[in-house]
Amino acid sequence: MANPATTYPDPVQIAVIGGTGLRELPGFTQVATLSVETPWGRPSSPIAILHHPSPSSGKPIPIAFLSRHGLHHEYAPHEVPSRANIAALRSIGVRTLIAFSAVGSLQEEIRPRDFLIPDQIIDRTKGVRPWTFFDGGMVGHVGFANPFDAAVSAIVSKCGHSLEGDGVKLHDSGTLVCMEGPQFSTRAESNLYRSWGASVINMSALPEAKLAREAEISYQMICMATDYDCWHSTSESVSVELVMSHMKANSGNARRFVGAVLDELSKDEHADVVSGGRLREQSKYATAMTGKEGRTEEAVKKLSWLFPGYYD
Ligand SMILES: CSC[C@H]1O[C@H](OP(=O)(O)O)[C@H](O)[C@@H]1O
Numbered sequence: 001m002a003n004p005a006t007t008y009p010d011p012v013q014i015a016v017i018g019g020t021g022l023r024e025l026p027g028f029t030q031v032a033t034l035s036v037e038t039p040w041g042r043p044s045s046p047i048a049i050l051h052h053p054s055p056s057s058g059k060p061i062p063i064a065f066l067s068r069h070g071l072h073h074e075y076a077p078h079e080v081p082s083r084a085n086i087a088a089l090r091s092i093g094v095r096t097l098i099a100f101s102a103v104g105s106l107q108e109e110i111r112p113r114d115f116l117i118p119d120q121i122i123d124r125t126k127g128v129r130p131w132t133f134f135d136g137g138m139v140g141h142v143g144f145a146n147p148f149d150a151a152v153s154a155i156v157s158k159c160g161h162s163l164e165g166d167g168v169k170l171h172d173s174g175t176l177v178c179m180e181g182p183q184f185s186t187r188a189e190s191n192l193y194r195s196w197g198a199s200v201i202n203m204s205a206l207p208e209a210k211l212a213r214e215a216e217i218s219y220q221m222i223c224m225a226t227d228y229d230c231w232h233s234t235s236e237s238v239s240v241e242l243v244m245s246h247m248k249a250n251s252g253n254a255r256r257f258v259g260a261v262l263d264e265l266s267k268d269e270h271a272d273v274v275s276g277g278r279l280r281e282q283s284k285y286a287t288a289m290t291g292k293e294g295r296t297e298e299a300v301k302k303l304s305w306l307f308p309g310y311y312d
Pocket residue numbers: 018019020021068069077100101102103181202203204205240243
């Protein structure tokens with residue numbers, strides 16, 4: 001499209017964050033490109049609004065697409081402006097977020113090019129990434145025992161299995177280690193994570209998943225293994241070349257998988273799941289602990305941008 005619109009009139013409930021090797025979703029009609037400025041700065045890329053026909057009603061369903069590392073992969077994992085990304089998505093109405101990630105495998109049976117839907121995360125980031133919206137005069141605590149959304153995960157899982165036999169191999173659960181990077185792990189670290197029973201490793205799930213939870217957005221990551229990290233005795237250790245070669249070779253399957261998930265989420269029968277009702281107003285109560293006298297004007301202003309009406 002030569003000149004897509006710069007505004008979109010309706011709330012956009014579903015979004016995809018594309019990671020390494022998945023910087024766009026071809027095959028959809030792009031109807032708008034939004035540049036959103038948030039109190040936490042600008043997102044890592046403009047937000048593309050894509051139209052996707054609902055398989056149940058035929059109605060066009062809007063999908064937001066954001067590129068985690070920027071349009072040209074210019075943001076390292078620790079530089080990704082996750083607060084701006086999540087705030088911008090929430091501000092346009094997003095309540096369900098599918099995040100894609102290239103990961104290293106920590107288990108023999110999770111082979112390069114296999115997909116995995118994680119259900120747990122171990123945080124190995126180093127506290128250098130801003131990781132909460134609730135600071136500077138508004139304290140808030142949200143539950144994170146289950147970092148991913150079980151209802152969305154069940155839908156993603158069904159879609160992945162429907163593509164099996166067609167080149168897609170899916171693992172339904174697993175623990176994801178999110179490390180700081182940008183350097184890859186040492187062999188001792190890789191073996192330590194294996195001894196903890198972890199399944200896969202990346203540098204991107206956090207703070208993205210935590211911020212999505214604070215912003216009341218149901219979040220599920222789809223991982224695609226691109227290497228055996230550096231623990232495997234017979235495989236070559238992870239490198240950018242190795243990651244990109246598997247990503248490139250399997251990008252058709254990755255896109256088909258995400259497309260199938262969007263097809264399914266766009267069905268009327270999932271309207272409740274997609275609208276994120278389970279988390280609605282969670283953050284209003286999570287932040288109610290700071291008395292009005294203790295709140296700073298700046299924190300209230302920023303959080304009121306994210307949650308209009310919560311602090312009136
Ligand atoms: C290029 S290898 C390391 C890089 O790949 C993954 O990116 P993403 O999660 O955005 O697909 C990993 O998390 C690292 O950022």
